[in-house]
Structures are given as structure tokens and as C-alpha cells.
Amino acid sequence: MHPSQSNRLIKGVAYHGNRILRHVESDMRDIIAHHFNLVVHMFSHTDWDRHHSIMKEIVAITEGHGLDVWIDNWGISGPPGDKSHFLAYYPDSHQVYSDGTVDPVRACLNSSDFRKFTREWIDAVKEIGGKSIMWDEPHLPAKSMEQGKPGIWSCCCNRCKLLFREKYGKEMPVQFTPEVEAFRVNTVVDYFRDVTKYSKDRQCANIVCVMLGKEYGINLATIEAIAGLRTLDNIGSDPYWIGGEQLEPYEFVYKSAQHNLRISKQFGKDHNIWIQGFNVPAGREEEIVLATDAAYDAGARTILVWSYRGAESNDYRAANTDMTWQAIGEAMYRITERHREEQRLQRRSAMENTNG
Incomplete structure (x- = not known):
């Protein structure tokens, strides 16, 4: 690695909703003009089935413009x-909630068929030219919360019940006990132990972004369990401040990024911090600049935004996508200039110490 690479500022943006190559070409130039150097491309099951060769060209176009690429396991x-x-072919692999209802769209992470499917997806990532996989927001859901803990949660399928009985010597309870919590965390960790080893054997870097929130199977409070996996290279989170709660963007992102960085450093991993660029209400676009400053001030040097042009192609797009994209570009420019100045001062100081 060149000495300057260790101090590199990585600025990424998620890109999805378009598979038309002539638009990809112009969009990549637009992304560069907004001071990014990395693109996260989604590779969904639909992309795998219907856009496989197109995705290979999209990866090549992106890299041809000098941009790095991460491939996102979007919705697999x-x-x-x-x-x-996947679930249309393996209906017995659905997640099941503690109240007995079946989740129609989520696969059980303990399903051997789903793990085989994931390994096949990794092979497809390699075929399209992917070198780095971002495992996006691994979690087990909850349908309700009671006193800060999941009330109705997954997965309670027969497969998971059997594994729970083998581990604890008793039936899986309906209540959310500490043993249930530990089992859910272990389910996520064991899945990633399996699939990240396979992707590492295929010479792919493994990046994880963890969803914040107590209702999920794993979050920053328990990320240490995943962080210990030797096959995981990069641990991140997405401290999105716009949503149900009223959160102050700078403080929330700063504290969350600091926590993430402490864990990453503890386990000797790289990091990634995501900035919210979707669902931005009119008049709040400047908060993106504040949040990006906060991540940088906390020490983050891999900072990404979800997503291109304020998620213009999605129902959760920003209210004013042009204004949002302008604010995103300004945020990236600010940290780019700050980083350049810091590197200049470091080099000058090193020269003065050498000459002195």
C-alpha cells in the first residue's frame, strides 16, 4: 500500500434504481463532480436474474471512471x-414470529438452503466483477416493542426452535428472555461467520453496516459479537437522525460515529459511517452538511451517503432532491478540503522535524 493510502478519505454514495447504461455513464460523472470516490451498487435477486450482464457493465463503467465499488446484498x-x-423456491425457509405468524418476505438465517443461496449469490458477485461486499443492515425483526424489548419477534421457525433446544436444553419461550436475545445475536453472527468465510475465500472484502435500534437482532450495543469475526474487514453503522424521533443531527451522528470507531479500533477493523440523504424534509437539507461534519470530527474517514440524488428514484426520496443533492455535494467538498489541509500540515510538520 502506498503511504498516502492509509490516510485516504473515502467518500461513497449508494446508487440504485437505474440499469440504463447511458444514464449510468452520466451519473458516474455527476457523482465524481460531487466529490465522491466510491459507489455502492445494489445487486438484488432481480438484478441477478434479469440484469446480470448489465451489472457487470455497470461495475466496469464505475471502475472505468476511477471510482471504487462495493456490492450491496440488497434484499437477498x-x-x-x-x-x-428465494422464498418462492424454498417456502419452508420463511422466518416465523413468536406469535406463530409467518414473515412473508424474510428468510431464516439458519436455513441451510438460504446459506447455500447466499454462497451462490457471492459467486455471482465475483462474476460481475465485485471485489468488496457490503452486508447491509443484518438484523432479525420485531413486530412490536414492550418496555424497550421486542414483544413479538423472530425467528421461531421449527428449525430455530430445534437449534434453541439443542443449545439450552429446553423449549424456546414466547417471552423475550436473555437466552432468546443471545440466540438471536448468535444466529446473525453464525450466518456471517459462514458467508463471510466463503466470500473471503473468493478474495472479496467483507463490509458490514449495522442498523441502529433496540428492536433489531444486532446493533452497536452488541456489535462486538460480529466484530470478532476474522473474515470481517470493516464495521459500520448508519446513524440516521431523520425519522420517528427528534434527534439533533450533529450530536447524534458524532456520538454514534465515535462509538462505532471505538469498536472498529478495538477489533482492528476499518469503519464506515452513513449519512442520511433520503426522506429529507424541505428546509432541512443543510443538516446533511452538519451530520457529515460530525462524522468527520468524530474521526470517520470512510463516510457514505444514502443515496444518489436524495434517493430520487424511490418513494422515500427527499422532498427537494436537487437541493438535497447540492447539500450532499457541499458536505463532501467540505470534508475533502479539510482533509487536504490536514494532510498538508502533517507533511509540513514531518519535513520540519526531519530538517530540524
Whole structure:
């Protein structure tokens, strides 16, 4: 690695909703003009089935413009992301909630068929030219919360019940006990132990972005369990401040990024911090600049935005996509200039110490 690479500022943006190559060409130039150097491309089950050769060209176009590429496992196990077709072929691999209802769109992470499917998806990533995989927001869902804990949660399929009985010597309870919590975390970790080893054997880097929130099977409070996997290279999170709660963007992103960086450093991993560029209400576009500054101030040097042009192609797009994209570009420019100045001062100081 060149010495300057260790101090590189990585600025990424998620790109999805378009598979028309002539638009990809102009969009990549637009992304560069907004001061990015990395693109995260979705590779959903639909992309695999219907856009396989197109995705190979999209990766090549992106890299041809000098941009790095991460491939996102968008929806292959269910939300977040597009729906997976996997469950149409393996209906016994659905997640089941503690109240007995079946999740129609989420695959059980303990399903051997789903793990085989994931390995086949990794092979397809290699075929389209992918070198880095971003495992997007791994979690097990909850349909309700009670006193800060999941009330109705997954997965309670027969497969998981059997594994729970083998581990704890008793039936899986309906209540969310500490043993249930540990089992859910272990389910996510064991899945990633399996699939990241396979992708690492295929010479792919493994990046994970963790969804924040107590209702999910794993979050920053328990990320240490995943962080210990030697096959995982990069641990990140997405401290999105616009949503149900009223959060102050700078403080929330700064504290979340600091926590993420402490964990990454503890386990000797790289990091990634995501900035919210979707669902931005009119008049709040400047918060993107504040949040990006906060991530940088906390020490993050791999900072990404979800997503291109304020998620213009999605129902959760920003209210004013042009204004949002302009704010995103300004945010990237600000940290780019700050980073350049810091590197200049470091080099000058090193020269003065050498000459002195």
C-alpha cells in the first residue's frame, strides 16, 4: 500500500434504481463532480436474474471512471431492500414470529438452503466483477416493542426452535428472555461467520453496516459479537437522525460515529459511517452538511451517503432532491478540503522535524 493510502478519505454514495447504461455513464460523472470516490451498487435477486450482464457493465463503467465499488446484498434475505425470490423456491425457509405468524418476505438465517443461496449469490458477485461486499443492515425483526424489548419477534421457525433446544436444553419461550436475545445475536453472527468465510475465500472484502435500534437482532450495543469475526474487514453503522424521533443531527451522528470507531479500533477493523440523504424534509437539507461534519470530527474517514440524488428514484426520496443533492455535494467538498489541509500540515510538520 502506498503511504498516502492509509490516510485516504473515502467518500461513497449508494446508487440504485437505474440499469440504463447511458444514464449510468452520466451519473458516474455527476457523482465524481460531487466529490465522491466510491459507489455502492445494489445487486438484488432481480438484478441477478434479469440484469446480470448489465451489472457487470455497470461495475466496469464505475471502475472505468476511477471510482471504487462495493456490492450491496440488497434484499437477498428480505428487507431492507428489494424482495428476494428465494422464498418462492424454498417456502419452508420463511422466518416465523413468536406469535406463530409467518414473515412473508424474510428468510431464516439458519436455513441451510438460504446459506447455500447466499454462497451462490457471492459467486455471482465475483462474476460481475465485485471485489468488496457490503452486508447491509443484518438484523432479525420485531413486530412490536414492550418496555424497550421486542414483544413479538423472530425467528421461531421449527428449525430455530430445534437449534434453541439443542443449545439450552429446553423449549424456546414466547417471552423475550436473555437466552432468546443471545440466540438471536448468535444466529446473525453464525450466518456471517459462514458467508463471510466463503466470500473471503473468493478474495472479496467483507463490509458490514449495522442498523441502529433496540428492536433489531444486532446493533452497536452488541456489535462486538460480529466484530470478532476474522473474515470481517470493516464495521459500520448508519446513524440516521431523520425519522420517528427528534434527534439533533450533529450530536447524534458524532456520538454514534465515535462509538462505532471505538469498536472498529478495538477489533482492528476499518469503519464506515452513513449519512442520511433520503426522506429529507424541505428546509432541512443543510443538516446533511452538519451530520457529515460530525462524522468527520468524530474521526470517520470512510463516510457514505444514502443515496444518489436524495434517493430520487424511490418513494422515500427527499422532498427537494436537487437541493438535497447540492447539500450532499457541499458536505463532501467540505470534508475533502479539510482533509487536504490536514494532510498538508502533517507533511509540513514531518519535513520540519526531519530538517530540524
